Amino acid sequence: MNDGNLPNRPARPIYLDYQSTTPTDPRVLEVMLPLFTEQFGNPHSDEHELGRRAAAAVEQARGEVASLIGAEARELIFTSGATESNNLAIKGAARFRRAHEGRSHLVTLATEHKCVLESAKALGREGFEVEILPVGQDGLVDLDRLAASLREDTALVSVMAVNNEIGIVQPLAEIGALTRPRGIWLHSDAAQAAGKIPLDVDALQVDLLSISGHKLYGPKGIGALYVRRRPRVRLEPLFDGGGQERGLRSGTLPAPLCVGLGEACRLAGLEMAEEAERLTVLRARFLAELTARVPGVALNGDAERRIPGNLNLSFEGVETQELIDHLVGVAASSGSACSSAAIEPSYVVQALGLPDWRTRGALRIGLGRFSTGGEIDRAVGILAETVASLRARRGAGGGETAAE
Incomplete structure (x- = not known):
């Protein structure tokens, strides 16, 4: 109610931009708050109880994220979001495979998110051969054309699970059936898919999968990358530090954000x-x-x-x-x-x-x-x-x- 002194505030616009970002679910915020003020320990400080409590909360959250996509908790590493996850997956996999296996060919689609396309272009400047395939008018990949593009030196195929603009669901299982027998790793940017459609990394034969918290009613600034253990996928890290997250993503984990992502994934799985x-x-x-x-x-x-x-x-x-x-x-x-x-x-x-x-x-x-x-x-x-x-x-x- 206006008390006569304050100007009337305009009504909040009707929000129809949920693929850009989602509001943090109040239930997610509720579980995060104690880790800002009460359980504020560093999750990497195991010498005392506050650190151990934070670490336990982070590991519980890791399990919730993994459960949403049918993975093991130890296959999930936390990142700052899907952009970092995509960069780490694409650049890390490509650089490792060229250095150790001589594979230097990458395949992706013209409709991928900018961070995927720009990561691929950056690798092109490093001497990798990058092939960007067109899609049909329906937005879907041409599986025959994709199959024809695969080579003995193909290191990685990156295809997003759901397009961030047109919402199209790509046939990941069919793509995985093409890549896995050839020993080609399949990465998927699942920022728009996680929590919205069922995902099972084993059924899809996906080797790397990126998640973003703020796309599924979790907080901004947190994401995750699934890295398959068997058959093993190995990456070169993007930056150096204390070796946290299996040595793939150094830096102190933001425990409140990790817990928020875990709760968002738990709720998404239920609802x-x-x-x-x-x-x-x-x-x-x-x-x-x-x-x-x-x-x-x-x-x-x-x-x-x-x-x-x-x-x-x-x-x-x-x-x-x-x-x-x-x-x-x-x-x-x-x-x-x-x-x-x-x-x-x-x-x-x-x-x-x-x-x-x-x-x-x-x-x-x-x-x-x-x-x-x-x-x-x-x-x-x-x-x-x-x-x-x-x-x-x-x-x-x-x-x-x-x-x-």
């Missing part, structure tokens, strides 16, 4: 199926209401092989940046938050080979744990009115509804 069902219904409701009100809307990427909370939509006659600038009351984005400063069309949507208006008018809608039906209805209204206003201003009426 994933129910949450996916609810978000699938909300997503269908959003798309149906929007396409009924707005002509000239297209869905980018395969309609079925996507995570429940994702839609990537293009609006004919409206450019993304213009739409976002005028979209008052709704928080949505054009794509990856890591490259949001760029106003050019999304490189991911461009890689699908779609018409120019689709790449220039793409908007990512991300639904999540705290999205409600009422928010969906209000957001559709705001989006429909904004698109109509922009089209009227530009004299563009839009074409027929093109949801695919």
Whole structure:
């Protein structure tokens, strides 16, 4: 209530950017707080009780993270997030395999996250041969083309489990069936998949897998990397130090953040199926209401092989940046938050080979744990009115509804 002295605060926008980041679940925050103020020991100080308590909490969290992906706790190392995990996995594996096995060929996809593509490019400058494969208009890898690219000196294939912009779920099990028999290590950036779809590293035949805490209702600044023990995967570390985390990631672990990631993974494992069902219904409701009100809307990427909370939509006659600038009351984005400063069309949507208006008018809608039906209805209204206003201003009426 305004007491007459304070200005009215604007209502918080309807949040539709859950693939950019998620709010920390209050239940996660609750288990983290004691490690900031009461159980604040260094988890690497085993000489006293406070250190041992912190270490025990970290190891319990490690087990929760591992359980979410069907791994052993000793196969998980904590990092600062998926960007570090991806860098360590890709550069660490490539450098180790070239030094010890003479393998210097890497394969990835054009729609990977920037940190994967930039890691691959950095290796290219070190003399590695990097092959970046295209995807189809549905956003999926061409398995035959991938198989044809594999060679005796291929060290690593890196394919993200779920795309961060178009939400497409890649066929990791089929990819693993191609790489494992050839002794090629398979890495997957699972930042957008962990906690949203079931993952089992053994069934998928994945050798390295990256996780980010803030993508699954955990805290920012924490992540994990799965490193397979059998058959053994070995990495060169990115930096030197005290040799923590099996010598792969030196530095004092942030115990509160580790515990937060563990709790987020535990909750995701318990609630994933129910949450996916609810978000699938909300997503269908959003798309149906929007396409009924707005002509000239297209869905980018395969309609079925996507995570429940994702839609990537293009609006004919409206450019993304213009739409976002005028979209008052709704928080949505054009794509990856890591490259949001760029106003050019999304490189991911461009890689699908779609018409120019689709790449220039793409908007990512991300639904999540705290999205409600009422928010969906209000957001559709705001989006429909904004698109109509922009089209009227530009004299563009839009074409027929093109949801695919």
